[in-house]
Amino acid sequence: MPHKADRDQIRRQNRSIILQALRRDGPLARIELGQITKLSPATVTSITGDLLDQGLIEGFETSEQKEQSTRGRPRSLLRLTPNAAYVVCVRLSVQRLDLALVDYSGQTVAHHSAPLEGNALTSDTTSPRLVHLIRELLTMADAPSSRVQEIGLIAQGAVDVDVEAGTIIWSPAIDGRNTQIVEPLSAAFDAHCTIVNDTNMITEALHWSDPEKYAGTFVVVFLDHGMGMGLYLDGRLFCGANGKAAEIGHTNHMPDGALCQCGKKGCFEAYLSENALSRIALAEPSCDAPSLDAALELAASGNGPVLDGFSGAGRVLGFALARIIAMFDPRRIVLTGRSARALPYMQEGMRSGLEDGLIADLSQNHEIDVAPWDEDYIIRGMAAQAMTRLDLCYKGTAGR
Amino acid sequence: MPHKADRDQIRRQNRSIILQALRRDGPLARIELGQITKLSPATVTSITGDLLDQGLIEGFETSEQKEQSTRGRPRSLLRLTPNAAYVVCVRLSVQRLDLALVDYSGQTVAHHSAPLEGNALTSDTTSPRLVHLIRELLTMADAPSSRVQEIGLIAQGAVDVDVEAGTIIWSPAIDGRNTQIVEPLSAAFDAHCTIVNDTNMITEALHWSDPEKYAGTFVVVFLDHGMGMGLYLDGRLFCGANGKAAEIGHTNHMPDGALCQCGKKGCFEAYLSENALSRIALAEPSCDAPSLDAALELAASGNGPVLDGFSGAGRVLGFALARIIAMFDPRRIVLTGRSARALPYMQEGMRSGLEDGLIADLSQNHEIDVAPWDEDYIIRGMAAQAMTRLDLCYKGTAGR
DNA sequence: GGTATTTTTTTGGACACCAAAAAAATGTTG
């Protein structure tokens, strides 16, 4: 049974809609906000008045504005106050540590990126090091640390995470186990801190980048070192009861099949990880250093055995997509990630796998397409998600 | 971006909550409604006043009530007016046609059940026949046909349905193709008519029967003639972009595996349908008429080859469950259906399949349990879903 | 019959929405 509704909910939701419109479509006049949100001008004035009082938005003037002026009272543009709040994105991958500071208007105002040398981090030093780096970032951007509202930690690579406890159980980048991370960061900045999943952030970013196209129910399949999946179901990100949904790489494709790095047999990743795809190059006996690039070059040159290898991998991918379509019935499946380059050579195999793995009844009403891969997707998705969470923190009018 | 919120939404939602409380917990006094819904007494009086005016609820008196009376103003109970609206459930399976008429209070007030003899229905006669049977049902229950608000059609068996067009493309029970069904029924009774999925209704019924236990994210696996699945994700039924999500029976377990009735190779159903389980009995050479009962009897008597057969089927089921857990990360998986009787003999195989198919990281935080199977689940689920839809039809106070 | 107790209704206030009127700020024109 849903919860009872009250007045505050209305205001909170309408307020959030206005903030989102401003974040998405830049500076806007009140009349435009009214048109976008369908709220009456009176209501827009009332809500933006509150937001101005709270310092979350501010007036904004451009020179362009005056040039193309028409008769009538000129519009007064509003925008999000950039320094009203900040979101920190931390990405910890196997050999790199990236940080980005995103302001309330959605701009990245500072970032830091450095290679991680072996054993640079241990269980004890990780969180102090992150606190230090975040403080440096804040200094660079001249942002007071009290304004940090959200910290998102993206742990990439073969990482074992305990979302509940907020710890990294194991990561190749950290020497040691059970690294406390959420609690120390949260305490240092008095901010909401979460460990998030990279594929989920890509999914969120796609939705944010084009809410028309990436709407309703769609699935993202991420081919990189490993194989990941992100689920956007009925208009929202789906994470499962314990935040561990959308595992596909280590689900079984073939009982007693090829040995996977995880120790089990027949996982999809055993056929579709970057390593697995690289090994296709070995089909050409003269190949001495297998890599995905080597394999792609051989395929481009028309090497038969290598093309057969990609076709076989494509067939496995086809079975994976068939499974996804049957389970989720998405409007769209998006393939992306660094290994998506190999897809052109996998098309035919993919089709055969889809044909053999998918019941005819379901083989239409969905599109499969490839999104160009951009590393920044992850940070953009994280920021968008965190900002949306902020927008819903409504503190009545009593706080004035 | 979510839609703007307005005042009517508040009333609609609170009204709906009160109606649901009354439907779930029988006759209730206003003060009890206030406690359940957390609405103030004043608001409860206001909303129930509207509902009384509209005839959707009515006062109710019992003799019990007076016996255990205490000091103070006595409670005056309210209940849903049984004849305020009706929902019709039609279930068309291979050899039977069942109809049930459910009143606004959730009681089944009339039903009809008859075997379907061969070729009894054709594309042209199906909908007139259904209209006729529904009218008979209404006469039996002395219900005016204008009060029929929702008609739900459950097409069971190997049926091919076009939900968009509201037609049954093909069904073993109907002689002919592309049977128009939603439009004629909808027109005949001026009611909302939908084709629904049986497994989805079981899922809805489980949630309705115990909203505490079956809440949030859970998955129902239905073992019957075939194999079905129902998904309740983040507190609501998930149907996919085209209403065809949750297919599991005809997803691939083993590339180039056992031949399935659908014509493809290696579907789960090829190993787990009632037919497939029945054939386990053939492991005992003396068996002449294979059936699930025969197989279960042989298993009960400790027949080794038959027990091995069930163990093998259990292993396949284990792989299916591993896949479900990885994809959806549910809090609970519920196994039910007529073939659930065979589960005791499949336990060990199931465990081995889960172990080999599920990455260790995910092998906790979920419960797998068996729900007793009751045919009525389907109708109860349908009625609950339809009633909830009705509760949200709020027609302001202007209609008075 | 008066008092205590419990439930229900009424009253009055706060607040969010909207439509319509008013005000503000500019361009256009005679």
Place this chain on the structure above:
DNA sequence: CAACATTTTTTTGGTGTCCAAAAAAATACC
């Protein structure tokens, strides 16, 4: 340059919803 036209923003007034508190209603107890 003042009056008018136009567009945006704010204010006003009204409706509807919620709630807290007071009042009313209906019963049991003494």
